[in-house]
Amino acid sequence: MSLHPSPRLPRAPHIYALAMSLSAALAFVACDAPADPQGASAPSDDVAVSEIPQATWAPPEPVDLRNPDALPMHPTEVGQPTLYPRCHELFEPEGSPRAWPLDHDEADATLFGCEPEAALTLSAPPMRLVAYSLPRPTDSRATDLRLVAYNDTGELLWQQRIDRQHQGDNFTANFRGSFLTHVDQKFVCAGTRWQGGTQALCAHQDSGDIIFEGTMNFWSGIDLVGVGPALVGADINGLTLRYPFTGVEMRHRAFGARGGRTAFYASSPTHVFFVPADGDPVLSAWNLETLEIDWQLTLPDKPQPNSGQSFPSLELLVFKIGDTLHALSTTDGTQRITMTVGVDNPSLATTDDALLVLVRRSDAPPLLTSLDPRTGLATRAALAPRGALAVGTDGPRIFTRSVRALREITLKAPAPRANSDD
Numbered sequence: 001m002s003l004h005p006s007p008r009l010p011r012a013p014h015i016y017a018l019a020m021s022l023s024a025a026l027a028f029v030a031c032d033a034p035a036d037p038q039g040a041s042a043p044s045d046d047v048a049v050s051e052i053p054q055a056t057w058a059p060p061e062p063v064d065l066r067n068p069d070a071l072p073m074h075p076t077e078v079g080q081p082t083l084y085p086r087c088h089e090l091f092e093p094e095g096s097p098r099a100w101p102l103d104h105d106e107a108d109a110t111l112f113g114c115e116p117e118a119a120l121t122l123s124a125p126p127m128r129l130v131a132y133s134l135p136r137p138t139d140s141r142a143t144d145l146r147l148v149a150y151n152d153t154g155e156l157l158w159q160q161r162i163d164r165q166h167q168g169d170n171f172t173a174n175f176r177g178s179f180l181t182h183v184d185q186k187f188v189c190a191g192t193r194w195q196g197g198t199q200a201l202c203a204h205q206d207s208g209d210i211i212f213e214g215t216m217n218f219w220s221g222i223d224l225v226g227v228g229p230a231l232v233g234a235d236i237n238g239l240t241l242r243y244p245f246t247g248v249e250m251r252h253r254a255f256g257a258r259g260g261r262t263a264f265y266a267s268s269p270t271h272v273f274f275v276p277a278d279g280d281p282v283l284s285a286w287n288l289e290t291l292e293i294d295w296q297l298t299l300p301d302k303p304q305p306n307s308g309q310s311f312p313s314l315e316l317l318v319f320k321i322g323d324t325l326h327a328l329s330t331t332d333g334t335q336r337i338t339m340t341v342g343v344d345n346p347s348l349a350t351t352d353d354a355l356l357v358l359v360r361r362s363d364a365p366p367l368l369t370s371l372d373p374r375t376g377l378a379t380r381a382a383l384a385p386r387g388a389l390a391v392g393t394d395g396p397r398i399f400t401r402s403v404r405a406l407r408e409i410t411l412k413a414p415a416p417r418a419n420s421d422d
Contacts, residue, residue: 055297055333060376062324062338065346065359065369071381078385079408084113086404087132091148100128100154108394113406117145118180118190118223126152127205131180131190134161142171145178147190147201149208158208162201164192166215183226183244187211193220198233200224202244211245218249221265222272227288234272236260239286253291255284266308266317268330273310273317275303285333297333304345311350314373318348318355327355327373337376339369347390349398356398358384358391368400368409380411 064070084090090101090110102110111119116132128150133143145162167174176193183189183202189212191200198220202212218240220233230241230250238254257276259265264275264283271294272286281299286292299321307320310330316337318327325346327337339357347358354370361367366384368391371377384391385407388400398409 052293053295053332055295057298057300057335059326059335059338062340063369063371063376063378064340065357065367065378065381066340066342066361068367068381068383071367071369071378074380074382074411074413076382076384077410077412079410081402081405081407082113084110084404084406087111087114087116087130088134088146090114091130091132091146097146097148097156097159099156100150109392109397109399109406109408112390112392112394112399112401113404115404117178117192120180120182120188122182122205124185125205127157128152129180129188129190131178136165140165140171141169142167145190145192147180147188147203149188149205157206158203160190160201160203160208160210162191162199162213164199167194177223179223179225181224181226181231183231184229187226187244189224189226189231189244191224193223195219198224200231200247202231212247214247216242216247219260221259221263221274222267225267225269225288232272232288234259234265234267234274239272239288239291251291253286262305264303264305264308264319266310266319268310268312268317270312271310271330273308273330275299283333285330295333297328307345309348311348311355313352314350314355316350316355316373320345325357327371336373337371339371349391349393351393351396351398354379356391356393358388358400360389366400368398370411382409382411384409 091097116130118131120129131145131147134146135143142165144164148159149157151157174195178192180190186205187202188205189200189202197215197217199215201210203210218235220235222234224231224233231244233240236259238252240249241251243250255274258278260277263277266273270288273283275281275283281302283297283299285294287294301321303319303321310317315330316327317330318325323340323342325339325341326335328335341359344360349356355373357369359367365386366388367381368384369381370379372379384400387402390401392399399406400409
């Protein structure tokens with residue numbers, strides 16, 4: 001594991017005062033901050049010895065999403081392809097960020113097309129934030145990360161640039177994803193997870209003034225998420241809670257089993273889901289407010305490490321075991337949908353009441369299927385355009401994306417069958 005410089009500590013005196021006041025406010029969840037400038041861990045909590053609710057593995061009958069004959073196929077109306085430039089070309093066509101450049105009604109579709117590394121919408125105060133890769137005027141393979149913040153009228157409030165050139169030619173190999181989250185209703189934190197550390201920038205949401213910028217020397221299996229006053233990640237051994245103004249660990253909650261790159265991690269705004277690298281494949285749902293396990297489920301086999309996705313609006317966790325996708329309730333581990341998908345790792349999206357799954361096939365157009373999480377059944381399916389790589393939604397609208405080319409898909413009612421009573 002490569003080592004990175006220590007986090008850059010705040011210099012202004014008022015920032016130190018802020019740190020002291022926040023430290024006191026965190027007393028109900030935190031140990032004293034370690035004095036080690038490298039961010040040495042505070043003593044780890046042990047997993048509480050208590051009766052943890054155990055869910056039962058009883059998946060519904062699988063739906064084969066590779067076979068059109070087994071699905072309720074619908075004809076489609078496919079819109080003309082719309083080609084989008086990269087996000088930095090949209091947001092700063094003249095070399096610096098400007099006012100919100102996207103049409104209000106097409107903003108979500110445009111962001112799906114230009115593919116930012118992260119995006120976040122706040123309601124209090126109303127703000128929209130986007131983090132996108134920013135090429136440098138050099139031949140380096142690395143890119144920086146631009147963070148822009150807008151108010152609800154589209155005015156540019158502030159922008160920051162996160163320098164990622166320390167990765168150099170190893171950028172692609174070490175890149176594991178970027179994050180953007182809200183902490184303590186006061187700060188915005190963005191950054192990138194690397195194989196050898198977690199880089200972050202935290203700023204005041206109103207002014208954009210930086211309170212922390214640096215690389216923390218821990219590997220995280222999830223995108224960092226703000227939970228109350230803490231910035232939370234999941235390392236090899238457990239949950240790590242960080243001071244958002246120094247990057248120093250304030251509390252560590254041990255999983256009780258080894259994680260790492262071969263373990264399974266997934267997260268939602270309320271939970272981290274974990275299956276250890278070794279031993280029995282037991283899925284644990286860690287509550288991020290209480291730091292306790294809400295429920296556990298013994299799986300028939302270990303899930304693919306990077307297959308987990310959560311969909312808070314439907315309270316679903318989706319992961320892959322073998323050639324099958326499983327959708328579980330994040331509330332209690334009840335299995336909602338079972339889907340046979342083969343070797344593909346499908347693209348997933350949701351509407352208000354359905355899970356959408358795009359299964360790509362080597363010898364035929366992709367199949368797009370809508371499934372009801374209450375019944376576990378496929379309600380509609382259609383052939384997607386050839387070359388479609390991902391599915392996305394904007395309210396009830398459905399889009400497929402190839403290489404930054406978007407098409408809107410409208411599923412029509414099936415034509416009435418001959419000799420029907422209609």
